[in-house]
Amino acid sequence: MSRSNRDYxxxxxxxxxxxxxxxxxxxxxxxxxxxxxxxxxxxxSDGPAIRDTIILFGVMLAAVSGGIALWxxxxxxxxxxxxxxxxxxxxxxxxxxxGHGSAFKTRWMNDALYQVACFCMLxxxxxxxxxxxxxHTDTIVxxxxxxxxxxxxxxxxxxxxxxxxxxxxxxxxxxxxxxxAGYMPxxxxxxxxESERSxxxxxxxxxxxxxxxxxxxxxxxxxxxxxxxxxxPIFYGSWHMVMTGVMxxxxxxxxxxxxxxxxxxxYINPVSRFIYWNMNYHVEHHMFPMVPYHxxxxxxEVVKHDMPPAHGSIFSAYAEIIPALRKQFQxxxxxxxxSLPGTAKPYRPEFHGDLEPGQPTPGIGGYxxxxxxx
Amino acid sequence: xxxxxxxxxxxxxxxxxIRFDHGDTSYALYHSPDGDFFCTAGFCTHEKVHLADGLVxxxxxxxxxxxxxxDYRTGEARRAPVxxxxxxxxxxxxxxxxxxxxx
Ligand code: FES
Numbered sequence: 001m002s003r004s005n006r007d008y009x010x011x012x013x014x015x016x017x018x019x020x021x022x023x024x025x026x027x028x029x030x031x032x033x034x035x036x037x038x039x040x041x042x043x044x045s046d047g048p049a050i051r052d053t054i055i056l057f058g059v060m061l062a063a064v065s066g067g068i069a070l071w072x073x074x075x076x077x078x079x080x081x082x083x084x085x086x087x088x089x090x091x092x093x094x095x096x097x098x099g100h101g102s103a104f105k106t107r108w109m110n111d112a113l114y115q116v117a118c119f120c121m122l123x124x125x126x127x128x129x130x131x132x133x134x135x136h137t138d139t140i141v142x143x144x145x146x147x148x149x150x151x152x153x154x155x156x157x158x159x160x161x162x163x164x165x166x167x168x169x170x171x172x173x174x175x176x177x178x179x180x181a182g183y184m185p186x187x188x189x190x191x192x193x194e195s196e197r198s199x200x201x202x203x204x205x206x207x208x209x210x211x212x213x214x215x216x217x218x219x220x221x222x223x224x225x226x227x228x229x230x231x232x233p234i235f236y237g238s239w240h241m242v243m244t245g246v247m248x249x250x251x252x253x254x255x256x257x258x259x260x261x262x263x264x265x266x267y268i269n270p271v272s273r274f275i276y277w278n279m280n281y282h283v284e285h286h287m288f289p290m291v292p293y294h295x296x297x298x299x300x301e302v303v304k305h306d307m308p309p310a311h312g313s314i315f316s317a318y319a320e321i322i323p324a325l326r327k328q329f330q331x332x333x334x335x336x337x338x339s340l341p342g343t344a345k346p347y348r349p350e351f352h353g354d355l356e357p358g359q360p361t362p363g364i365g366g367y368x369x370x371x372x373x374x
Numbered sequence: 375x376x377x378x379x380x381x382x383x384x385x386x387x388x389x390x391x392i393r394f395d396h397g398d399t400s401y402a403l404y405h406s407p408d409g410d411f412f413c414t415a416g417f418c419t420h421e422k423v424h425l426a427d428g429l430v431x432x433x434x435x436x437x438x439x440x441x442x443x444x445d446y447r448t449g450e451a452r453r454a455p456v457x458x459x460x461x462x463x464x465x466x467x468x469x470x471x472x473x474x475x476x477x
Pocket of ligand 1: 418420421423437438439440442443455
C-alpha cells in the first residue's frame with residue numbers, strides 16, 4: 001500500500017503548487033447554453049421552496065411529536081428516524097441551497113431558512129458560507145478546497161464513522177467552541193474575510209445560549225429527550241447526507257478545471273431527491289450555480305449531450321466509487337475518467353492538463369511517492 | 375473623455391445585462407425593468423468573473439460564480455461573498471444608442 005503523495009492542508013505544499021500552475025480561481029469549462037435559455041433556467045421563484053419548506057417542517061413536526069409522545073418506548077424509533085433525517089440531512093441541502101441564495105426569490109426567506117439549517121447542522125453560517133464559496137472556486141483542488149471529504153487514499157474508517165455524523169459534530173462542535181471564545185484558526189481565516197468574522201463569533205455565542213438552555217431543560221427533566229430534539233439528530237440522521245454527499249466527487253479527478261471530470265450526476269428516487277433538494281444533478285450545479293434547485297432537472301436535459309452519462313441509481317454510483325477508492329490505495333493518482341458521449345465537447349487539456357488515471361496529477365508535489373513501497 | 379457609443383438600446387433586453395469591451399477593459403451594461411440603462415465594471419469584485427453571465431433581478435446583478443449581488447445603479451455590494459463595491463460609469467441614451475462615459 002502506498003502512502004499519500006498529497007498535501008491537503010489549506011496552507012500546505014500543494015496549495016502553493018496549484019496556485020503556481022494556475023489552478024486557483026481559474027476559468028472553468030462551461031457547456032454553451034443560449035442566453036435566453038439560461039435566463040429562463042436561472043429565474044427565481046418562491047413557490048417550489050415554500051411548498052417544500054412547508055412539507056419539511058410539517059414532517060419534522062409530526063415526527064418529533066410522535067417521538068416525544070412515545071418516548072422512551074422503542075415505538076418512538078421510527079419517528080426519530082424520520083425526524084433525524086430531516087434535521088441532519090434535509091437541512092444540509094437547505095443550508096446549501098439557501099447559502100447560494102437561489103432557493104427562494106425573496107431574500108429574507110432564503111436567509112431565514114439558511115439560519116435554521118445552519119443551527120440544525122451546527123455549521124456556523126459565516127464560516128460555512130465562505131468555505132463553500134471556496135469549494136465552488138477551487139472545486140477538488142488539493143490544498144484549496146476545504147470541502148474535500150475523502151483524501152487519497154481515503155480514510156475508510158473515518159468515512160464509515162461519519163455515517164453517524166461523528167466528524168461532522170466533532171469538527172463543527174470544536175469550531176463553535178473556538179468561535180464562542182473569539183478564536184478563528186488561520187486556515188479558516190484564509191477563506192473568511194476580516195469584515196465577516198465578528199458575525200461568526202456572535203452567532204456561535206447565540207447558539208451557546210440555546211444549547212445551554214437545552215442542557216438545563218434536560219437536567220431539570222432528568223432525561224436526554226431535549227437533546228433527541230436538538231443536537232443528537234446529527235448522530236442518528238446524518239446517514240442520508242453522507243450517502244448522497246459521497247456521490248458528489250469521490251473517485252473522480254482532482255486538480256482539474258472541468259466539472260465533468262470531478263463531479264457526478266446520479267438519478268435517485270423522489271424521496272431522496274426531496275431530502276437532497278436535487279443536488280444529485282451535481283455536475284450541473286457546479287457548472288451553473290445560479291440555477292435554482294427546482295430547475296436542475298430541466299438544466300440536466302439541456303446539457304446532458306455534453307456530459308458523461310448520469311448514473312442510473314445510487315447503487316451504480318457506489319459501484320464506481322468503491323473500486324476507485326480501493327485502487328487509490330495502490331496509487332493515489334488513480335481516478336475514474338468517465339467517457340463523454342459523441343455529442344459532447346471533448347475534455348480539453350487547457351482545462352486540466354493531459355490528465356490520465358494513474359498518471360501524476362498536475363499540482364501535486366509528491367507524486368514520486370505514490371508508487372514507492374512503504 | 376468623450377462619450378463612447380456602446381450599443382443600441384434594443385441590444386439589451388429589459389432586466390438584462392450584456393458585456394461591453396472597450397480598449398482592454400470589460401464593462402457590463404444593464405437595462406433596468408423600467409427602461410433605464412446603467413454601466414458597471416465588467417468583472418465581479420470577488421473574483422475575476424464576467425457579471426454579464428449573471429442574472430439581473432430588478433436593480434440587482436447576481437454574479438454567476440458564487441451568487442454575490444450588487445446594486446448596479448450604485449455599484450453597492452449587497453450580498454456575500456462580495457464585500458467590495460463595483461465601479462459604476464455614467465450612461466446616457468441618445469437617438470436609440472447607449473452612450474457611456476468611460477475613463
Ligand atoms: S466571483 Fe462573483 S461572487 Fe464570487
